[in-house]
Amino acid sequence: MAALEQYSQVIVSISMIAVLSRLLDSTEIGLAVIGLGIGTIAFNFREFVTSEYLIxxxxxxxxxxxxxxxxxxxxxxxxxxxxILLAHWFAGFYSAAGLSGxxxxxxxxxxIDAPVSTIAALLRRDMEFGxxxxxxxxxxxxxxxxxIAFAWFGFGFMSFAWGTLASALVRMALGFHARPIFWMFNPRLKGWHEFFVFGGYKGASTVLDRTYEALPQLVLGRIMPLTAVGLFNRANVVCGLPDKILLSAIFSVAFPAFAAEARAQRSVKDAYLKIISYITALYWPAVLVVAILAHPIVHIALGQAWDAAVPLVQILSVAAIFWFPNILTFPVLVALGANREAFRANFxxxxxxxxxICTASFFGLYALVLSQFIVLPFQMxxxxxxxxxxxxxxxxxxxAILAKSAVVTLGGILGPLGVLAAHGFAFDLSILQALVAGLFSAIGWVAALVIVKHPFLEELIRIVGLLVPRLLPSKQGVPAE
Structure with a gap:
């Protein structure tokens, strides 16, 4: 159910991006990104009193x-x-009157969405993932x-705000349908200190993470045209597709997996290195293929009006190869009881x-993007x-693990590089050429897994073994001749 939730949201998010990128221009997307960034940073301060303490x-x-x-x-x-009090100030700061509303x-x-946090914590506690x-x-x-509906009828960047409001209303209704605990509206503060103690490190880490994601775009929106914010955001979205598609469920299972290893007094190191090998074997080839096929991918995901995002996607995708251990740092350290160390590493x-990143923003869009070659290796x-x-x-x-994954990565990109070479090393590949390159990439990737006997090969064989019986028609009930 956790995987279903993750991937359903990924599918909806990608579909939404593809449609809205064709309905709204980069300036409107930039305004929406700034508004959503302000709201995201602000409301993440709730994590200091997170309801997850109840779990x-x-x-x-x-x-x-x-x-x-x-x-x-x-x-x-x-x-x-x-x-609300600062809404007019934000509008004046970014010279966008509509940002106030x-x-x-x-x-x-x-x-409106606040009650869902408490209800969700109780549902997680009782394992009601459905x-x-x-x-x-x-x-x-x-x-x-x-x-999408509001954008279709010409509401521009305000469409994102109305969509967020509608989602909050639906989530609240569904939350109380699942747990009709209206009695929680009766105020109570007994034991409030324990919530703050539990939420201290988590709240600080969450605010830091969301600020890291949103602040560069907020700074960029102040010193450059809003078009630049829209381009940077959409380039980040395309570059993040491998993460969303391939790794979206890893964080959900990593903490309980490492915690189980720690409770059983088994080597967390072995589990950590194995998952690192899986991530690099999947993620490295994917991001480099996105860099090679950035032109057709941007056309499919965003539309032809976003050609200016192609070089940004290529730079961000290549820099992303340094990101691989970051997703595991927090779950490993927390599973080992090193909460303070987890926060310190994140901080x-x-x-x-x-x-x-914010310093680089003052030197232009490309300086901001190229700064990823400094910050991601440092975080790694x-x-x-x-x-x-x-x-x-x-x-x-x-x-030794990364060397095997590097060979697998090479196998995964040789096919796309061959297609690119046949096209005169021009990145404006057609969608058909991109599909051929993707097929060659998959073949080369599997071949490299076999050649180097990569640990992920065992997982791939296990996955195929689980899927094939489900896909083949059952022979039960077929009468004998």
């Missing part, structure tokens, strides 16, 4: 639920009021449909990166150093 408690009483909701709702109202609608949406998937998946679908890696190094402290491994072990 790990041995016993949860009605008073605990009421306290959790009172805190999360109170923070939401305070943040929403703050955004956008921020106000997001503020209302955040308050209800949780229904809430999140249908919320995403409504968000996409309403946003150093993301904090220094924010400074570099910090991640490996902190994990190595608590799950010691030899650098030679890591390099």
């Amino acid at each position: 790990q408690r041995e016993d949860v009483s009605e008073e605990d639920v009421r306290t959790g909701f009172t805190l999360i709702f109170g923070f939401s109202v305070a943040i929403g009021s703050f955004l 956008f921020v106000c609608i997001l503020a209302i949406s955040g308050v 209800n949780l998937t229904r809430i999140n998946a249908l919320g995403s679908i409504v968000n996409a449909l309403v946003t 150093i890696g993301r904090g220094m990166s924010i400074i570099v 190094l910090i991640s490996l150093i902190y994990v190595r402290r608590h799950a010691p491994f030899h650098w030679q072990e890591l390099f």
